[in-house]
Amino acid sequence: MISVYLSIIISFIGGYYMGQLLSSFVSLRPNRLLRFLVYFSLGTLSNTVIFNLDIVNITYAYIALCLVLLIGYRGPLLHKFSASVILYLFVPAFNYVLYYLWLPGFVPLSEYNVRMILPRLSLPFLIALLWYGIYRLFYQRIQTLRVYASTRIWILLDVISFGPLLLSGYIIVTTSAQMQPYSMLIIAVSILTEIGILYLVAYMAESMHLAIENKNLKIQQEYYHELEQNQLQIRKLRHDMNNHLGIIGEYLKENKLEEAESYFKQLSETVRGTGRVFCANSLVNAVINSKYQQAEALKIDTFFHIDLEEALSISDIELCSLFANTMDNALEACAKINEPSLRKIEMKARCKNHFFSYQIANSYQGTLVTKNGTYLSDKADSEEHGLGLSQVSDIVKKYHGTLDICTEDGMFTVTCIIPI
Numbered sequence: 029m030i031s032v033y034l035s036i037i038i039s040f041i042g043g044y045y046m047g048q049l050l051s052s053f054v055s056l057r058p059n060r061l062l063r064f065l066v067y068f069s070l071g072t073l074s075n076t077v078i079f080n081l082d083i084v085n086i087t088y089a090y091i092a093l094c095l096v097l098l099i100g101y102r103g104p105l106l107h108k109f110s111a112s113v114i115l116y117l118f119v120p121a122f123n124y125v126l127y128y129l130w131l132p133g134f135v136p137l138s139e140y141n142v143r144m145i146l147p148r149l150s151l152p153f154l155i156a157l158l159w160y161g162i163y164r165l166f167y168q169r170i171q172t173l174r175v176y177a178s179t180r181i182w183i184l185l186d187v188i189s190f191g192p193l194l195l196s197g198y199i200i201v202t203t204s205a206q207m208q209p210y211s212m213l214i215i216a217v218s219i220l221t222e223i224g225i226l227y228l229v230a231y232m233a234e235s236m237h238l239a240i241e242n243k244n245l246k247i248q249q250e251y252y253h254e255l256e257q258n259q260l261q262i263r264k265l266r267h268d269m270n271n272h273l274g275i276i277g278e279y280l281k282e283n284k285l286e287e288a289e290s291y292f293k294q295l296s297e298t299v300r301g302t303g304r305v306f307c308a309n310s311l312v313n314a315v316i317n318s319k320y321q322q323a324e325a326l327k328i329d330t331f332f333h334i335d336l337e338e339a340l341s342i343s344d345i346e347l348c349s350l351f352a353n354t355m356d357n358a359l360e361a362c363a364k365i366n367e368p369s370l371r372k373i374e375m376k377a378r379c380k381n382h383f384f385s386y387q388i389a390n391s392y393q394g395t396l397v398t399k400n401g402t403y404l405s406d407k408a409d410s411e412e413h414g415l416g417l418s419q420v421s422d423i424v425k426k427y428h429g430t431l432d433i434c435t436e437d438g439m440f441t442v443t444c445i446i447p448i
């Protein structure tokens with residue numbers, strides 16, 4: 029009886045690590061009872077008995093995995109489908125090999141068989157150990173994928189993963205007892221291929237992360253270059269200030285008010301420069317400066333109030349992505365308004381009471397189009413539709429925050445609250 033309870037506990041641990049690995053593709057729902065049921069279901073699913081000619085258990089186990097993803101996780105259906113296709117192969121492949129090697133009696137022994145008679149308790153332990161190993165290898169490395177990967181990349185990964193999945197399934201459901209020892213090699217190759225695909229997924233995620241990081245660093249470099257040029261210009265102005273004031277004074281003495289006003293305006297524009305300090309985070313400040321210059325060029329009325337003095341648990345890359353994507357959407361919407369005086373962007377961000385709150389509101393014209401709860405843009409490339417807000421949503425979900433989008437009185441407002 030004790031071994032049964034221990035087996036259930038070990039299976040639950042294996043289900044936990046399998047569930048955590050799935051959460052790198054889509055977010056696990058926050059309800060505690062639902063999470064417990066998810067881990068318990070995955071623990072049971074991961075220990076499904078798989079023998080040769082066993083099409084029933086293979087089919088039911090995959091259906092069960094899809095139901096767990098649909099009910100227990102939140103996120104795009106494509107991401108859930110990708111998680112099932114990429115990770116499911118390990119369930120039948122691992123169990124097919126382990127049950128063949130560890131449970132003699134179900135399949136006739138042959139003189140070449142290398143099976144070992146071990147306690148039944150070792151099976152859930154080995155399965156849990158395998159899922160823990162995959163979790164440790166790939167969980168952290170593929171987190172970025174769900175935030176930055178496009179629909180085309182997800183579809184490409186699904187197509188690549190179908191090969192070993194179908195091959196292993198075909199081998200299991202068609203192999204006779206006599207040929208089963210020889211099928212082990214093909215199953216092993218399928219497992220190694222799937223592990224290689226996970227390494228490909230991790231590499232793509234790291235490449236995307238690096239590309240975003242390089243983009244942000246480039247913005248930061250440009251910002252610092254602008255600050256340097258601005259400081260140089262200010263030093264020159266200080267050196268020549270007596271001359272400038274003398275010229276303005278001469279215009280005023282000669283009652284040339286228009287010339288004096290024009291000269292003063294040019295001088296003010298030069299002094300104002302382009303480098304502004306919006307917050308203490310230099311990388312975020314560089315991103316906001318870049319977007320602020322675009323807003324000025326579009327003659328958009330802007331109001332920014334940012335207070336990020338507290339340390340954030342959100343990475344700088346994801347924080348910049350949050351600001352950049354929402355500001356890009358706001359700039360795009362304001363640019364479509366014909367009358368410049370109606371263009372408006374308001375942004376507020378602060379850290380208080382262990383929460384990071386962020387809100388950006390922009391004016392817009394026309395009718396907003398939604399599909400499956402996602403706001404669509406009118407960009408020519410359909411791949412870009414709603415991608416910015418989708419990335420923002422994934423970032424907020426990753427840190428167990430809340431995202432609210434509303435439209436009222438001609439203003440489109442995005443509000444994020446994330447615990448820190």
